[in-house]
Structure formats: C-alpha cells, structure tokens
Amino acid sequence: MTTISPFPATTNILLSSHPSTSTHASKVSHFPSFHPSLFSKSPSCPYALCIFLRKPKRTVFLKSSEAEEISSTEDEWLQTLPDKKKPLYSHSLPCIEAWLKDLGFYQSKESRALWFVEKPDWHAQLSLDATDLYIRYMKNGPGNLEKDVERRFSYALSREDIENATLGGP
Numbered sequence: 001m002t003t004i005s006p007f008p009a010t011t012n013i014l015l016s017s018h019p020s021t022s023t024h025a026s027k028v029s030h031f032p033s034f035h036p037s038l039f040s041k042s043p044s045c046p047y048a049l050c051i052f053l054r055k056p057k058r059t060v061f062l063k064s065s066e067a068e069e070i071s072s073t074e075d076e077w078l079q080t081l082p083d084k085k086k087p088l089y090s091h092s093l094p095c096i097e098a099w100l101k102d103l104g105f106y107q108s109k110e111s112r113a114l115w116f117v118e119k120p121d122w123h124a125q126l127s128l129d130a131t132d133l134y135i136r137y138m139k140n141g142p143g144n145l146e147k148d149v150e151r152r153f154s155y156a157l158s159r160e161d162i163e164n165a166t167l168g169g170p
Contacts, residue, residue, distance in 0.1 A: 074098045081159070088133070088162055089155040099159065100126070103167065122169050131155070133162060137170035145170060 077098035082090050091099070097107070100115050105126060108114035115126040123141025127134040133153045139145040149170045153162050 074101060078102055084160040084163075085158050087156050088159050091159065096128070103163065119167075119169065124166070126166065135166045143170070 075098075077092075077094045081095050081099060088096065101107075103117070104119075105115040105117045108116065113128045115128070117124050117126065118141070120142065122143045122145070123138045125136045125138065127136075131154075133155065135151050135153070137143075137145060137149040139148050151165070153165060157165075
C-alpha cells in the first residue's frame with residue numbers, strides 16, 4: 001500500500017536525517033501536517049521545515065576592555081568576600097562565583113550552577129544547589145577512583161571548611 005506524504009520527496013530525505021524519523025512514507029504521517037507555504041524559506045535552506053532541525057548557534061565576542069571589566073568586577077567581589085570563617089550562606093552569589101574562579105574552577109556554559117575543576121590528581125564537578133553544595137570527583141579523570149565519589153556540604157559550613165574539604169580531593 002502506498003501513502004502519499006504532504007511533504008516533497010526532498011523534505012522526506014531531510015526529515016529522515018533526524019535520528020527519530022524514518023524515510024518510510026507511512027512513518028512520516030505521524031508528523032503534524034505542516035503546509036510548506038505557511039513557513040518562510042531562506043536562501044541557505046530552501047525547504048522551510050529544515051529550520052526546525054537546526055540547532056541555534058550563539059557566538060559571544062568580547063572586546064579586550066570588556067574582558068578587563070569582567071576581571072576587575074571579579075576582583076571587586078573577591079575583595080568584598082566575608083571572613084573565611086563565616087558560613088557560606090552569608091556570601092552573595094557573585095562572591096561565591098568569584099571565589100570559585102579564584103580556586104581554579106570554571107563555569108559550565110549549559111548550567112550556571114555547575115562548575116568544573118581539573119587538578120593533577122583528580123577532576124571534579126561542583127554543583128550549587130538551593131540548599132547544599134555538591135562536589136563529584138570523577139573516576140574518568142586522573143587518579144585511580146573505582147567510581148565517582150560525591151560529597152554534599154551545607155551552606156552553613158564556613159567557606160574555609162568547604163574550600164579545605166573540596167580541594168583536599170576524594
């Protein structure tokens with residue numbers, strides 16, 4: 001039995017390149033019936049539906065003066081850090097972020113609450129949760145961990161205690 005798809009044959013090929021689809025005509029029918037003329041076409045993509053299959057890209061450019069401004073802002077936050085004996089909950093988020101950068105952590109591009117550090121003997125991922133700070137030492141980094149090791153620290157602990165515990169390694 002042959003079914004006729006509302007999409008041109010070339011669009012079916014394009015859709016079939018998506019991992020969750022198939023080129024078999026009866027499988028295509030589970031897609032909503034979009035009418036191609038309802039969508040605009042661009043010169044780089046003559047078939048409007050391919051717009052939905054592209055991942056958006058975002059490029060950020062910083063002028064050197066902007067990079068210096070960010071660096072000086074971090075320095076300002078480091079200077080305003082509360083005493084290292086104070087609980088971490090008494091620190092502002094920008095202070096905590098500047099402190100983590102100062103310790104050698106770098107922030108994930110996907111999640112602002114996720115940080116990574118790579119030491120010669122171990123690699124770790126730190127997560128700033130609403131109530132606790134988690135650090136996971138990764139088995140796939142240097143060292144001889146049999147499995148990932150995760151520790152949880154309350155924000156009621158001092159910045160000094162958390163720093164010593166996390167940088168002490170697994």
